[in-house]
Amino acid sequence: MRRSEVPALVLGLVLALDSALLLCGVLNGSGNSPSGDVVRSARPKGRGLLEGYGDSGRLVPWPDSDCVAVRYEDASCGFCEQDDQHGWAALAASLQAARCTFRLVLAEPANGKMRHATPAAVPQLTLVQMGWLAQFRLTVTPTTLLFDRDGQLLWAHEGALGSVNIASAERLLSRFVPGRGSPGRP
Numbered sequence: 641m642r643r644s645e646v647p648a649l650v651l652g653l654v655l656a657l658d659s660a661l662l663l664c665g666v667l668n669g670s671g672n673s674p675s676g677d678v679v680r681s682a683r684p685k686g687r688g689l690l691e692g693y694g695d696s697g698r699l700v701p702w703p704d705s706d707c708v709a710v711r712y713e714d715a716s717c718g719f720c721e722q723d724d725q726h727g728w729a730a731l732a733a734s735l736q737a738a739r740c741t742f743r744l745v746l747a748e749p750a751n752g753k754m755r756h757a758t759p760a761a762v763p764q765l766t767l768v769q770m771g772w773l774a775q776f777r778l779t780v781t782p783t784t785l786l787f788d789r790d791g792q793l794l795w796a797h798e799g800a801l802g803s804v805n806i807a808s809a810e811r812l813l814s815r816f817v818p819g820r821g822s823p824g825r826p
Contacts, residue, residue, distance in 0.1 A: 689791030690743060690772055692765035700763045705741035705789060707813070711762075712783040714747040719800055720782045727801025728782065731809055732759060738813040740786070745773075747781050786812065 690710060694700050702708070711728065713720040735742070742762040776785060780798040786809060788794055795812050797805045 689787070690745075690765075690768060692743075692745065692768035692772075694763055695766050700743070700765055702791065703741040703743075705739070707735070707738055707740035708743065708787040708789070708791075709735045709740045710743045710745060710785040710787065712745045712747060712778045712781055712785070714781045716748065717781045723782050723800040727803075727806060728784070731784065731801055731806050734806070734810050734813055735786075740813075745778070747778075784809075 689702055690708075691699060691701050709732075713724075732742075736759065742759060744762050744764045745768055746764060746766050776793065776796070782800065783796065783798045784801065785793060786795040795809055797809070
């Protein structure tokens with residue numbers, strides 16, 4: 641084994657262990673909400689959790705927003721394209737009503753820009769820190785994550801969104817609707 645292959649092997653082992661632990665949690669009924677959405681507690685150090693570079697090469701910083709929706713997709717993912725037209729389109733409308741800021745992280749930047757991004761003007765990040773991807777264990781496309789202003793993970797779902805998942809996220813979003821306050825704020 642070459643020395644350059646060691647980090648990839650370690651990352652692969654960590655991802656396999658995480659998947660095994662997640663599967664054990666699912667089988668035991670722990671760690672999941674009734675909707676099947678998994679929320680892992682992960683507290684970043686300070687703000688600026690997700691900074692990355694867009695296809696233009698410009699830095700896209702962590703937004704100054706009470707609600708940040710991150711979508712992890714791949715341009716060649718058929719599930720992503722189907723979900724963008726159904727589940728994600730419905731959730732994205734609710735996220736916009738709650739004044740969430742969007743970010744799209746491309747799993748395979750070599751595949752190019754997403755043609756069907758929802759909403760259309762969402763910043764598409766083609767280069768992000770591997771530590772961020774590992775921190776939130778992004779291995780499935782599509783994956784949807786909702787964060788608060790400080791980068792605290794509030795809600796996550798791996799795979800296509802169904803009506804139960806959307807309802808689960810919308811219950812959380814009710815805290816962000818204008819006039820009703822946001823987490824930690826009256």
